[in-house]
Amino acid sequence: MASILDLISGQVNAVAGNVNIPANIKDQVLGGLSNSVLGSLTQTVAKPGGVDLIQQLVTGKADAATSPITALATQLFSGNVLKKLNLGQAGNSLLALVPMVMGRLGNIIKDQDGDGDIDFNDLIVALKGSGSGSGILGAAKGILGSLLGGK
Numbered sequence: 001m002a003s004i005l006d007l008i009s010g011q012v013n014a015v016a017g018n019v020n021i022p023a024n025i026k027d028q029v030l031g032g033l034s035n036s037v038l039g040s041l042t043q044t045v046a047k048p049g050g051v052d053l054i055q056q057l058v059t060g061k062a063d064a065a066t067s068p069i070t071a072l073a074t075q076l077f078s079g080n081v082l083k084k085l086n087l088g089q090a091g092n093s094l095l096a097l098v099p100m101v102m103g104r105l106g107n108i109i110k111d112q113d114g115d116g117d118i119d120f121n122d123l124i125v126a127l128k129g130s131g132s133g134s135g136i137l138g139a140a141k142g143i144l145g146s147l148l149g150g151k
Helices: 004-016 026-045 050-058 068-085 089-095 097-103 120-128 135-147
Strands: none
Touching: 004 026, 004 097, 026 050, 026 068, 026 097, 050 068, 068 089, 068 097, 089 097
């Protein structure tokens, strides 16, 4: 299984394919968007009721545009990426990518345990990944480790 960050990045690239992003910052924007989505999922899963929120989002029971997970990803993307790139009004159009990516999360988290639906067990498998360092929790450890200098 590919890492969840690779899967998110694939969705980001698919959504951003038709968006005009200046070449000199494209990698920063797309990487920042992927990390913002991952950060939102990681923070949400750690909260009480977070797994339920993610489950509702990926099964289509919650609208991606109004989901608190999307709102958090938008906040992270705006504050951690767009503000630092100082894009001004041009950055506002890039914020529209966040709900589009979040709406595609159902393509990322699939029926992992073969019971025919996306449920708590599937989320746990996707969050943990199939090996050490994979999945959302593994990616979060990697991100935190790099931020903290590998400690």
